[in-house]
Amino acid sequence: MAATLCAKLLPKQGWLPLSVSVRHGSKAVTRHKRPQHILKQKLLAVTEYIPPKRDAPPDAYPSKIKREEECTGLMLLIKEDLKKVFQDHKMIAVVQNNNSNAEDMLTLRHRLHKHSISVKFFPNQVMRLFLSDSVYSSMAPLFIGPTVLFVSKEPKVREMLSTLRASPHMTLLGACIDNTLLSVQGVVSYSKLPSMTVVQGELVSGLTMLTSHTVSVLQRHPGHLSALLQQYVKQQSAEDASEAKTESAT
Amino acid sequence: MVSVVKAAVGRLMGVCRTHCLQKGFSHSHLKILSAGMKTYEIPPDYSNVVLPAKPKLKFLNKVPNLKKAKKEMKKLRDIQGPAKAANTFTVGQYAIVAMGGGYLHWGHFEMMRLTINRKMDARTTFARWRVNAPYKPITRKGLGQRMGGGKGAIDHYVTPVRYGRLIVELGGKVELGEVEPVLTEVAKKLPFPAKVMSRESLEAFQKAQADMEQNNQNPWTFKRIALGNMLGIRRVLSPFDLHNHGRFTGKFHIPGRV
Numbered sequence: 001m002a003a004t005l006c007a008k009l010l011p012k013q014g015w016l017p018l019s020v021s022v023r024h025g026s027k028a029v030t031r032h033k034r035p036q037h038i039l040k041q042k043l044l045a046v047t048e049y050i051p052p053k054r055d056a057p058p059d060a061y062p063s064k065i066k067r068e069e070e071c072t073g074l075m076l077l078i079k080e081d082l083k084k085v086f087q088d089h090k091m092i093a094v095v096q097n098n099n100s101n102a103e104d105m106l107t108l109r110h111r112l113h114k115h116s117i118s119v120k121f122f123p124n125q126v127m128r129l130f131l132s133d134s135v136y137s138s139m140a141p142l143f144i145g146p147t148v149l150f151v152s153k154e155p156k157v158r159e160m161l162s163t164l165r166a167s168p169h170m171t172l173l174g175a176c177i178d179n180t181l182l183s184v185q186g187v188v189s190y191s192k193l194p195s196m197t198v199v200q201g202e203l204v205s206g207l208t209m210l211t212s213h214t215v216s217v218l219q220r221h222p223g224h225l226s227a228l229l230q231q232y233v234k235q236q237s238a239e240d241a242s243e244a245k246t247e248s249a250t
Numbered sequence: 251m252v253s254v255v256k257a258a259v260g261r262l263m264g265v266c267r268t269h270c271l272q273k274g275f276s277h278s279h280l281k282i283l284s285a286g287m288k289t290y291e292i293p294p295d296y297s298n299v300v301l302p303a304k305p306k307l308k309f310l311n312k313v314p315n316l317k318k319a320k321k322e323m324k325k326l327r328d329i330q331g332p333a334k335a336a337n338t339f340t341v342g343q344y345a346i347v348a349m350g351g352g353y354l355h356w357g358h359f360e361m362m363r364l365t366i367n368r369k370m371d372a373r374t375t376f377a378r379w380r381v382n383a384p385y386k387p388i389t390r391k392g393l394g395q396r397m398g399g400g401k402g403a404i405d406h407y408v409t410p411v412r413y414g415r416l417i418v419e420l421g422g423k424v425e426l427g428e429v430e431p432v433l434t435e436v437a438k439k440l441p442f443p444a445k446v447m448s449r450e451s452l453e454a455f456q457k458a459q460a461d462m463e464q465n466n467q468n469p470w471t472f473k474r475i476a477l478g479n480m481l482g483i484r485r486v487l488s489p490f491d492l493h494n495h496g497r498f499t500g501k502f503h504i505p506g507r508v
Contacts (some may be wrong), residue, residue, distance in 0.1 A: 047471050
């Protein structure tokens, strides 16, 4: 319509007028987006939405309010199980398993079962819950990552260490034996300790060493005893003489 | 003799063991034991959802049942601007919402009806129309006719749809994930841009727009300048722009405008 009206006004072909009106030409509702007047375009550009400034993204810093985790029923049940485990078993070792298959786990369990050590799995979340309430709260830093518990009623440390040496993917982190926390070195030294009877025997022998020695000396020939005593006296006199010399020198 | 038997048994055992190991080999690498805390999601409760007797979309007529059909003016303003009617949920949970203006004709209705009726499970879902059957007559002149000679004859009927109107509503004992693919398939074929929304997502959408208006840091808004006729801008704005604060142009909605 504009072209037909302005056909006579345009002196030559291809000459665009200086000002273009967009208030007519097409209807208000078109299938294409109508060309907007430059002033309207400017208005829309000026009145754009400016969002509120944020110093840091909302997830950059952790929230100050600590969200309390809801304890599900399942977690409470597992916690009860854990309590029983800690009550019944004397030795509780924490082991980290990296990349172990079902086959490896099976062989490990079989080897440990021979020494009546059982393997227990517990979720770390429940573990931390239980430990925070109980006496064993210092064990909490051990339970990070994929951990397994080796529990047994009798502390069979040597057999456990030998089995762990055989499986490369299991790493011992720590143990709680007879309510005492032990690190890896502590566990190794515990395993090197002699058994109870041996220790008792050593203690008894240590206590009775002097008396037994005297008895043995008396049991021998009295001449032997007299020779020993003479040598002792000589040594004593030699020591006294050396002491007197040093005193006179100073 | 005994040694031969023993050797044979040993070989058999060896074969069995290797076979078991091979089997175990393929299985053992699949299963890796771990103990994480699994939290179970509670499935949604559909006890108070009533399914109607006729769950499917009803057939809509091509032509309204009129004694005498009158020719109507074009009146394109029925496409312009936001929808005032049928822009909220009534019975269903999930709907197709129009994100622009346009006309729906009988072909669109049939496509929607057939696709949704075929793809939805009638035992657990129901669907309802939120638009009327075509009622607006569209005239066409014959092919090759010159201008003039009166208005053309009625060719077909359409339903005008504005931005924000619900087209089809779905409800029942289903979650959004089950219903969304069906509805997106239909929404893509409509003549205007459309989105699948649930009750919550529509609320969130409207809330987001309201929040944008609330926390806009720009002191200059289209509404303020147009209402006050600052810089004589009403010369290049229409009354429609005044109503809709520059968020619409013709049948299009401009997103991100406040």
